[in-house]
Amino acid sequence: GAGVSQSPRYKVAKRGQDVALRCDPISGHVSLFWYQQALGQGPEFLTYFQNEAQLDKSGLPSDRFFAERPEGSVSTLKIQRTQQEDSAVYLCASSLVLGQRNQPQHFGDGTRLSIL
Amino acid sequence: SQELEQSPQSLIVQEGKNLTINCTSSKTLYGLYWYKQKYGEGLIFLMMLQKGGEEKSHEKITAKLDEKKQQSSLHITASQPSHAGIYLCGAFLRSNDYKLSFGAGTTVTVRA
Numbered sequence: 001g002a003g004v005s006q007s008p009r010y011k012v013a014k015r016g017q018d019v020a021l022r023c024d025p026i027s028g029h030v031s032l033f034w035y036q037q038a039l040g041q042g043p044e045f046l047t048y049f050q051n052e053a054q055l056d057k058s059g060l061p062s063d064r065f066f067a068e069r070p071e072g073s074v075s076t077l078k079i080q081r082t083q084q085e086d087s088a089v090y091l092c093a094s095s096l097v098l099g100q101r102n103q104p105q106h107f108g109d110g111t112r113l114s115i116l
Numbered sequence: 117s118q119e120l121e122q123s124p125q126s127l128i129v130q131e132g133k134n135l136t137i138n139c140t141s142s143k144t145l146y147g148l149y150w151y152k153q154k155y156g157e158g159l160i161f162l163m164m165l166q167k168g169g170e171e172k173s174h175e176k177i178t179a180k181l182d183e184k185k186q187q188s189s190l191h192i193t194a195s196q197p198s199h200a201g202i203y204l205c206g207a208f209l210r211s212n213d214y215k216l217s218f219g220a221g222t223t224v225t226v227r228a
Contacts, residue, residue, distance in 0.1 A: 033216075040220065041221075042120075042206070048214060056214075056215070105206075106161060107158040109156075110157070
């Protein structure tokens with residue numbers, strides 16, 4: 001596709017359930033990022049992939065959060081045993097090449113996760 | 117916590133009037149990006165600034181990065197309803213950074 005595609009757009013889950021959020025980056029983009037955006041705040045970094053390698057997961061809030069990108073394209077962010085504080089918008093971004101600051105990160109529309 | 121401070125937090129402007137949003141850091145910014153976000157949607161890339169003193173314009177939007185690379189401004193001339201939304205600045209805070217740090221955003225409302 002032309003842009004970063006995320007699904008589902010909205011997800012409602014009960015506390016304790018597991019959820020999986022999908023990101024399909026722009027074709028050919030090497031770098032893929034996940035960010036978490038709380039209401040009224042800017043996005044906060046969660047994790048970063050270069051191709052299939054997860055190079056940084058320092059922003060993941062707990063070990064209930066897990067991300068993968070097995071073939072270097074589509075990525076999945078999984079949250080186990082969801083808690084109410086996990087409610088947020090989860091944004092995926094991709095960029096062409098790591099380390100070149102003239103290549104902006106392009107964002108998807110996000111998945112709005114609500115935990116009841 | 118946000119390492120980039122944006123001001124104002126929100127503003128209401130009459131259609132046709134100008135507006136300015138500021139983004140400030142206590143650290144040197146290695147690449148400054150401006151994005152626009154509409155409620156419930158993703159971030160749309162507007163402009164990127166890298167060098168101290170750099171200024172870029174696109175249509176009615178102008179962004180500047182100061183010489184010390186610690187402050188950026190976004191100026192919209194003759195605002196239109198299409199300019200309404202949340203404006204976010206994002207930056208690399210370290211020379212070898214690849215992850216963006218964002219401000220909390222500025223909500224712009226344009227009144228007809």
